[in-house]
Amino acid sequence: GNSVTQMEGPVTLSEEAFLTINCTYTATGYPSLFWYVQYPGEGLQLLLKATKADDKGSNKGFEATYRKETTSFHLEKGSVQVSDSAVYFCALRREDTDKLIFGTGTRLQVFP
């Protein structure tokens, strides 16, 4: 079946540290891949996406590259800020549906 696996959190970093949140997926065909962010008490916001292999999604200093050979879509940021503290969800969408399949989410805590 289709699934998304994320590293368990929380991830705790100091401001300006480098961030990596791992995400791997299992899917048939060629899914689209997404990272969503959820700030405390809010709904999900799309952070970035990639729709085909080797695509790189980027937004607000975050990046993720669609790696088909390793079925991965790891999220990275070179220098995190306190305001990046949130829960990050990796997700996939199969080609034949609008349904999103989410990972379990990774909580990021950034301290000054």
Place this chain on the structure above:
Amino acid sequence: GAVVSQHPSRVICKSGTSVKIECRSLDFQATTMFWYRQFPKKSLMLMATSNEGSKATYEQGVEKDKFLINHASLTLSTLTVTSAHPEDSSFYICSAVKAGTNEQFFGPGTRLTVL
């Protein structure tokens, strides 16, 4: 553009009562809306797919008589939690797919607490 609202944002109700949550796409039409439930410190669980003008499609394990979904127009879907019990307390999130695209936009969520 592409704003989705939910109302109410928070609701507290007594056990045994029913609660209706609205999901609206404010500046676009949505032929499909999704309803999710989020448990504390866990991921989103898709409850059902709501299609305008037709019956909702429920995911396995979700009671359709417990969680009534109505998608009456291209901008509004409602979720009614009937005879709510404390175990129904959760964060409910909707999303809407912009008509003609596969872009999905999320609402801010509704926190339901059943006493």
